[in-house]
Amino acid sequence: MFKKVGLLITCLSLTACSITTKNQAVMVTQADYKRAEKFLPKNVATKVRNLAVEPQWINQASDFWYSEEDKSGNKNYVKVQPASAVVSPLFDHEKLKASINHDPNQPFSIEIKALDLSNGRLKLINQNHEYQCDLKTSQCNKLAAQVSPTQPEYSSPNGLYSLRVKQWNLYLTEHETNRVTQLTFDGSEGYPYAVHNMNPKKYINKDASNVKQQLSVFWAPDSRTVITHRLDRRQVGKLHLVQSSHDQGLRPKLYSYYYPLAGDKHVPLGDIYSIDIATKKATLVDTPKLQQTYYGGPIWGWWEDNNRFYFMDQARAKKRISLHEYNPDNQQVRLIVEEKSAQFIDPWAQHVQILPNSNDVIWSSQRSGKQQYYLYDLSNGRLKNKITQCDCYVRINRGVDEKSRTLYFEASGEFKDRDPYLRHLYKVQLDGSEQTLLTPEPLEHSTRLSPDFNYFVDIASDHKTVPINTVRSTLDGKAVASIGSPDISELLASGWRAPQAFKILADDQQTQLYGLMYKPSNFDANKRYPIIDATYTGPHGFFTPKSFWTYYQHAQSLAELGFIVIKMDGRGTSKRDRNFHLAAYQNLAAGVDDHVYAIKALAKQHAYLDVNRVGIFGFSAGGYDTAQAMFRHAEFFKVGVAASGNHDFRVDKTGWNETWLGYPVAEHWDQQTNLNPQSVAKLKGKLLLAHGELDENVNPAATMQLVNQLIKANKDFDLMIYPNQDHFLNNSDYFIRKRWDYFVEHLLGTQPVKEYQFSNSEKHNE
Structure with missing residues (x-):
């Protein structure tokens, strides 16, 4: 009797009575782990089929076909003719299978090469054989094997x-004569x-000197001109990866590569070159050098049908993005549109479309406070009007x-009584008139527009609603x-x-937050559960699923x-208004502050949420968030698993980090780093750091430098380095299991x- 009263008094003395191993028996069993495994993304993916119809449009019109899969893996092929609202099998599947001698022991699947509904013809490939079929009879004839001539890479349209490229220089080959002309002579590594x-x-695991280089080669539609670049990386630093374990002996392998780090003085710079095929001459284009801030090439550009080349230029830290036109006839470059910001232009949201036939440019901007489309005159760069x-x-x-x-576009946030991230399809005249909402339903709409603009396929769902696939008219959005x-x-x-789903007011009592x-599938509202924050606060996007694809998450x-x-x-995350986004500018460390406030609320x-037992985990920028949260909110977060974290932004890629922190490096960079000794000293909870040894995105040095600071601060922590793993440790069953174990032991408080x-996993697949 007295023991029971004592327990009650102890419980009432707590701010919020947490259920721990001291006052409630907690045990995790093999069955619990098996159930958790059952809900891994790779396993639930096999339990759903045909969520989204992906239309394959026929002859640039409204008719299309699509395929669906049954439980045995057999595909069914369906044709849709929106004008007559006819949905029917594309052919008689059984007759066609017999006609091509399909092996009944194998799932039925064909590759459709050509389809002509008006003449009832279908060309397909099955088991490496090509067939011509009659859609009316579903009978097929095997075509004679033809060896199609293979064009060399980077061939002209004609x-x-x-x-x-050979020995870092350009060579042109004329296919009719096999004549080779060296175009440049001063290239170097x-x-x-x-x-x-x-x-x-x-x-x-390859010889780098034998790996085929990827090139930036932009052929003009008339095959008379090529745009390419020359990349100056002579003063750019390199990073290194060490492969400790491999099948070629015990000596570790070293891989070195160019990688511009945030804050570096020198980043790769690209000169644009124009090659005239008639004269076989490569000419330096008179335009400022283009930055290359990660892997790949420096040119973000394309040719249009007016035989002009258009490309984007981005200033350091994305405070300016501009559109330029190159005219091969006079070799001149012309500025068309320029967008500037005192903070940043979000490159993950910037859109542009050239309309050469009407001499227009569609350009996106957040100058009004929200992302909108604007119309510019292509000939002189003048703003015509706001479109949306x-x-x-x-x-x-x-x-x-x-x-x-x-213009047909998807947008979110117009309805004040709805989740502001839900997308809807609209249409509007380019002069800004007659804007019409085509998908008013309060769901997440992902749409596919027919080439003739008469119909669209609408894939609509939300976090709990199975996708509804509908063919609709672009006239008024009516379902067909x-x-x-x-x-x-x-x-x-x-x-x-x-x-x-939930929504919570932020601490300003004005801003709604959504999540x-x-x-657990055996959830009991009478129990109290520890909370885990699956974090990622990167400002380049938002990360809470809004469609039915919520099922495909490690969170479950x-x-x-x-x-x-x-x-x-x-x-601080994106796809809302500008002020909401700017919360992250020069302030990435505060990304989880709203999470803490929301969890408390x-x-x-x-009552089933135990705010005294809160953990956190994340990858990449989420790994940074996790360690930062364990320091910044040391009393709140008891357990953290930080994987592949960019723990100091100067040990990561130039473009991403400088966009949000600015350039050049200033005092706030030191305040934001996880390597700050004052921050590390605040750690109280259990922290597991993990990194793949071959992480090409965020170098393992980022985690090892944090390890060094934790050792200097005499802090207890745990570390896992994964041989032969890259950035995405969710590919490793061993890592997934260790993350489970860590939270079970240290947050749930049991073995x-x-x-x-x-199941079906090799013990050494890591």
Whole structure:
């Protein structure tokens, strides 16, 4: 009797009575781990079929075909004719199978090469054989094997020429005569022509000198001109990866590669070169050098049908983005549109489309406070008018009907009573008139526009609603036909339950924040659960799923072990208004502040949330978030798993980090780093650091430098370095299991299942 009273008094003395191993028996079993494994993304992916219809348009019109898969892996092929609202099999599947001698022991799947509905003809490939089929009879004739001539890489549109690089110089080959002309003579490894900065993943376990270089080669439509570059990386630093374990002996392998780090004085700079095929001359184009801030080439450009080349130029830290036109006739470059900002222009949101027939440019901008489209005159660069008129955030340009001068676009945030991230399809005249909402339903709409602009396929869902696939008219959005047969029966039979959406006011009591709670499938509202924050606060996007693809998340598998897992987007992430986004500018360390506030607020609403037991995990920028959260909110977060973290932004890529922190490096960079000794000294909880030894995106040095600071501060922590793993450790079953174990032991407070072995997984697949 007295013991029971004593326990009650102890419980009431807590701010919020947490259920731990001292006052409630907690045990995680093999069955719990098996259930968690069942909900891993790679496993639930096999339990759903045909969620989204991807239309394959026929002859640039409205008719299309699509395929669906049954439980045995057999594909069914369906044709849709929107004008007559006819949805029917593309052919008689059984007759066609018999006609091509399909092996019934193998799943039925064909590659459709050509389709002509008007003449009832179908050309397909099956088992490496090509067939011509009659759609009316579903009878096929095997075509004689033909060896198609293979064009060399980087060939001209007319097939007469190709470019290649040898010893860092450009060579032109004339196919009719095999004549080879050397175009440049001064290329070098540090200042080569056309080649990209190569990702080291391309030559892991290979001889780098024999790996084919990827080139920037832009052929004009008339095959008379080529645009390429010369990349000056002579003063650019290199990073290195060490492969400790491989099958070629015990001596570690070293891989070195160019990698411009944030804050570096020198980044790769590209000169644009124009090659005249008639004269076989490569000429330096008179234009400022283009920055290359990661892997790849420096040119972000394309040719249009007016035989002009258009390219984008980005200033350091993305404070300016501009559009330029190159005219090969006079070899002149002309500035068309320029966008500037005192903070940054978001390159992940910047859109441009050239309309050469009407001499127009569609350009996106956040100058009004939200992303919108504007119309410019291509000939003189003057602003004509603002195109989009809704109080929304324009997300994507789905197409422009130049004949009717209609823009079709998806946008979010117009409806104040809805989740502001839900996308809808609109149409509007290029002069800004007659804007019309085509998908008003309160769902996430992902649309596909027919080439003739008469119809569109709408894939609509939300976090709990199975996708609805509909053919709709672009005239008014009216549904023409329902298509597709999404099947989630096996997912439901597994016990899966949709996550719970929530919205919380931020601490300013004005800004709504949105997220999801993933609960175990055996959730009991009378219990109290530890909370895990699945974090990623990168300002280049938002990260809480809005469609039914919420099912495909590691959060659910982790929840099955006895946790509530939170995914949410706080201030500083994108696709909302400019002020919401600017919260991250020079302030990436504060990314999880809104998460802390929201979790506390949710715990006040839901008694099953134990705010005294909160953990956090994340990858990459989320790995940075995790370590920063463990320092910044040391009393709140008890356990963290930080994987592949960019723990100091100066040990990571130039473009991403400088966009949000600015350039040059200033005092706030030191304040934002996880390597700050004052921050590291605050660590109180259990922290596991993990990194792949061959991480080409965020070098392992980023984690090892944090390890050094933790050692200097005499802090306890755990570390896992994964041989032969790259940036995405979720590819490693061993890492997934160790993350589970870490939270089970240190946040749930019980023993994990010892050395749990995943089904159909090799013990040494890491």
